[in-house]
Amino acid sequence: MEFLSPSTLEEALEAKSAHPDAVPIMGGTDVMVELNFDKRRPPALIDLARIPELAEYGPDGDRTRLGAGVPYTTVIEHLSGRAPALAKASRSVASPQIRNRGTVGGNLAGASPAGDAHPSLLATDATVELASVRGRRRVPVREFFLSLRKTARSDDELITAVLLPEPSGPQQFAKIGTRNAMVIAVTSFALALDGERRAVGTGLGSAGPTPLRAEAAEEFLAQEFDWEGGRSPSEATVRRFGELVAAAARPIDDQRGSAEYRRHALAVMARRALSWSVTDYRKGVTRCA
Structure with a gap:
């Protein structure tokens, strides 16, 4: 196995162009596990740890630019004020040691349906920046996941950043697992209320072959929600919202949980997230507590 260690992004893009089958590695929290258990044996690894641009974050116009190598910690x-749902999801990732190494860019590259970062990125309508020797392009995360572990990234491209919209309302993330820490989600859910556009965003994890949105639930809640005063929705509205979220799922039965349980859990998490969001909306809270 060849090991490539570029020191600039330009060198990394040239290496990826010359070795399209090479696997990028930054934190190594997923890649090294696959290598250690001999589940993957790529012809080459491209170490991105020495590239400063990938570890940078900050304002980018009306968005926040999060370099693909920025760790969850x-x-x-x-970034709890600029990306509340993502910060909440980041807190649920494994152990402190993994959070110190793992990155949102790596989570996107792996494209696991259970990726902890994915629901919040979907709910907030984030954008993925891809780069190659041919140039850069931006893909809405809602168009990024194509099928099981297949994304819109071409073989010669690297994920360089995620662009996060400025929050204009409450954002929530909830996750259910077999224990409180060091666990892959049985299922997860993110909710974002956009008071300026009067729009709702959702994200479902471990609920199908890819991370999913509950578009019918989004449209329903956007029509029913009291955007002027933040009045609590009726019990029937809350229940219907949970039902529509569960209906959007395409889960399977596996060792972590049954499809039926996943749908039930999603409905419960959706109702709770809506309740938390209504309280925060009335208070004008967007920051992650």
Whole structure:
């Protein structure tokens, strides 16, 4: 196995162009596990740890640019105000050691349906930046996941950043697992209320072959929600919202849980997330507590 260690993004893009089958590695929290258990044996690895641009974050116009190599710990400590749902999801990732190494870019590259970052990125309508020697392009995360572990990224491209919209309302993330920490989600859910556009965003994890949205639930809640005063929705509205979220799922039975349980859990999480969001909306809260 060849090991490539570029020091600039330009060198990394040239390496990926010359070795399209090479696997990028930054934190290594997923790649090294696959290598250690001999589940993957790529012809080459491209180490991206020495590239400063990938570890940078900050304002980018009306969005926040999050370099693909920024670890979850940094998201938690420095971006809870700009990316509340993502910060909450980051807190649920494995152990402190993994959060210090793991990255949102790596989560996207792996494209697991259970990826902890994916629901919040879907709910907030984030954008993925891809780069190659041919140039850069931006893909809405809602168009990024194509099928099981298949994304819109071409073989010669690297994920360089995620662009996060400025929050204009509450954002929530909830996750259910077999224990409180160090666990892959049985299922997960994110909700974002956009008070400026009067729009609702959702994201479902471990609920299908790809991370999913509950578009019918989004449209329903956007029509029913009291955007002026934040009045609590009726019990029937809350229940219907949960039902529509569960109906959007395409889960399977596996060792972590049954399809029936996943749908039930999603409905419960959706109702709870809506309740939390209504309380925060009335208070004008967007920051991750």
